Amino acid sequence: MELKAALTDAIDSHGQIRKNLTREESIKDAVDRKEALVTANGALATWTPAPSTGRAPLDTLIVRRPESDSNIDWDSPNNLPVDAETFEMLWADALSVLAAKETVYVTDRVVGADPAYALPVQTITDRALTSLFTLNMFRDVPEGIEESIFAKRGFTLLVLPYDKIDTSRYEGRLRELPDGRTSDMAIVMDFAKGLGLVYGSAYGGSVKKLIFTVMNYYLPLENILPIHCSANENSNGELSLFLGLSGTGKTTLSADANRALLGDDEHGWSGNGVANFENGCYAKLIDLNPEKEPEIFNAVFHEDDYLNHGAIVENAMMYPSGKFDLSDDRMTPNSRASYPLTFLSNIKPSSTGNNPKTVVFLTADANGVLPPISRLNPAQAMLWFLLGYTSKLAGTETGIVDPVSTFSRFFGQPFMPCLPHIYSDMLGHKMKEHDTVVYLINTGWSGGPYGVGQRMDITLTRAMVDAALDGKLENVKYQRDKLFHLDVPVFCPGVPSKILMPENTWPDKNAYKERAIKLSLEFSDYFDKAYGNKNIDDDVRKQCPGK
The missing domain is CATH 2.170.8.10 (Phosphoenolpyruvate Carboxykinase, domain 2)
Incomplete structure (x- = not known):
């Protein structure tokens, strides 16, 4: 029997199905069933087992099938394969567990605010709180859903957050733990069959990020660019996107009282413009x-x-x-x-907007060698999109500690399963098609690395962001940072011109050059390892620092 049909039969034969409850009904069930406690302010509080306090990347798997295999970058460390037979075993075991549950919850929602590509998502679970999570995070089914490109190929997600896999059946099939035991948790995506399984993870992010990854697989194949970003727009409907890893200031800088928020995490960029995935x-x-x-x-x-x-x-x-x-x-x-x-x-209630006028890539360079703001042409933007660079502090013990370079392709590596050129080529094409301007803004250190220099003043960073979004940098002169292949404005309103070229802020020029060369070689080494055998355009390769 087909996997989805087997689930449908399991639901149809179950005696207690709670389908598409109202939000109030889901809240009441979660409290009555003691899945959550009511807090002093009226929110719901829950606590999960220790293995479920975050994502489980080593147990997050993609089913290998001929229909989807050639689209996936299996060299990416986050794209972990599982064979179809193992997934089908897991699915059958999960259905047996579901059949024994006293109550089953079903929600029918969509992901994607643009009805043209809203993905219908049906979630089946034994937990009222998981059902409520989908009401919080996924969107109401819109009018005209039948016109969606995904109308007849929706996604089905089965979630058993507190049940554990019978590991005796999966030795050699699922991950072996350091102590030799087999992992009893699996978060699995079957792109070809339109199925997802969360088995043994009670972390809400397992549900959210699984669906995000699914969208990041499906959309590029429909010429829609999925982006891990926040999005807002001004009163004239001019849209801006903010991309950046943790610690770069994405949430702070995209929160603007004068700009309406479309969403803070996940968006698609189609010919219609930008649309938030989430509710x-x-x-x-x-x-x-x-x-x-x-x-x-x-x-x-x-x-x-x-x-x-x-x-x-x-x-x-x-x-x-x-x-x-x-x-x-x-x-x-x-x-x-x-x-x-x-x-x-x-917020903008529709969560949709025009094609973006400006895109901001945020990095926090603790080496203090990247310019605080640079304008990127399409090839440069594609390169920095591929890099997804920031740096983290190795520690704060005595003395100066070298920052650790962090690379996360497309500023969301764990959730971007397709071959890398699919995403980067699409960004370059859309920039040219819509005259979108991309800026790289460094919210990190100036005047020296961490421990010597100072973190860039947030008021100066905001001035640079405002100048970029308001078009005040479109007609100023630029100078080339030859090592990092970046175009740096010689003037920015509200910002001392001296700090725009980082070398000017370092008292020891030789120390600057040494540190800058060291970082550029880290970029080059990472690029060669991640993309050396990938189909990346030569013009993009040439933009990599250290090349």
Whole structure:
């Protein structure tokens, strides 16, 4: 029997199906079933087992089938294969577990705010809280869904968050743990069959990121570019995208009282413009400051009747009073909250917009050698899109500690399964087609590396972002940073011209050159390892620092 048909039969024969409940009904069930506690402000709090406090990348698998195999970059460390026979065994085992559940929840939602390519997603689970998560994060089925390119090829997701795999059946098939045991958790995507399975992970992000990865596979094959970014627009409808890894300032810089938010994480760029994938946000809570991030804080911790609230607070420290200590990371530094976009004050309800006028790549270079702002032509933008560079601090022990370079292709490597040129070529094409300007903004160090220089002042970074978004850098002169192949403005409103070329800020020019050359060679080495045998355009290869 076909896998999807077997699931349909399992649902049809089950005696207690709770299908497409209202949000209030899902909240009530989650509380009544003791899957979550009501907090002092009316949100819901839940805590997961230790292995489910974050993603499980080593247990996140892609089914190898002839129909999808040639589109996937199997050299990428995050694209881990599993054979079809093993997946079909897992699916059959999961259906047996589902059949024994007292209650089964089913939601029919879509991912994608543009009805032209909204992906129908049916989620089946035994947990009311997982059902509520899909109501928070996925979108209502829109009118005209039958016109979607995915109308007849929707995706089905089966989620058993608290059940564990019978590992005796999967020795040699699933991951072997360091102690020799077999992993009892699997998050699996079968792109060809339109099926997903979350088996043994109670982390909400497993559901969210699985579907994000699915969209990142399907959309490029339809000439739609999926982007891991936030998106906002000004009062004239001019749209901007912000891409950046953790610590680069993406959330802070894209939050602007004068610009309406389409979404904070996942978007598609089609011929119609940009559309958010999601209905909500899944925000980090550790050390969340109500003064620095008032929108997120209010979305999660505003007071309301619990049946109206429904924000899910995951793995944060809560006292018996129902109040939180968001600085306590003893359980995990990855505490999270899921809430609808409507809990934010300045959003665009449609979550769709025009083709972007400006795209901002954010990096935090702790070496202090990248310019604070650069304009990228299409080939340069494709290169930096492939690199997805930032740097993290190795530690803060005595003395100066060298930063650690971090590369995450397309600023979201774990979730980008296709061959790399598919994404980069599409970005370059869309930039040319829509006259989109891309800027690289370095929110990291100036005047020296971490431990010597200073972090770029946020007010100066904001001035650079504003100048880029407002078109004030379109007609200024630029000079070439020959080592990094970047075009740097000689003037930016509100920013001292001296800091625009990083070498000018270093008292020791020789130290600057040594550090810059060292970083450029790291870029070159990474590019060769990741893309040396990939179909990357020669004009893009030439833009790589160190080449």
